Amino acid sequence: MLDYISVEQASDKWEISKRRIQKLCEENRIDGAVRFGRAWAIPKDAPKPADGRLKENRKKE
Template identity: 80%
Template sequence: MLNYISVQQAADKWGISKRRIQKLCEENRITGAIRFGHAWAIPKDAEKPLDARKKKAF
């Protein structure tokens, strides 16, 4: 488990809520995230997914 971080650690790293991290994991938007019972393990090198709610300005 040395190559994985918790939902809390990912939330702190990316500056978003724990619940948002959990939702991203449920939607398979974090590559390599694995579920163990009620907890998620997120690869340390996983990148923060883009926010699909925001549109790019041209």
Template identity: 70%
Template sequence: MDYISVKAAADKWGISERRIQKLCKENRIEGIEKFGRVWMIPKDAEKPADSRRKSCEGGRT
């Protein structure tokens, strides 16, 4: 399996490296591996949905 770094995933998905690390720690990316202190993300992994965002139903306009 081919892997990419946290930095490469951050560039690919348009989010911060810190956010990628947090997603890895929470085991929200399928197929991740940790080698020492370095997270490796499968090249074909999909960006997980952002559970921090709420839908706009009944909210502000």
């Protein structure tokens, strides 16, 4: 379990809300995230998912 971090730790690391981290996990947007009951375990080395709401992160059409 040492290679994983909690939702709270990911929230601090990526500077986004805990609820947003949970939604990203539910949507399978964080590679390697695993659910244990009501909690999520996120790989330490998982990159922060791109925010599709921001213009610079969207694919050019």
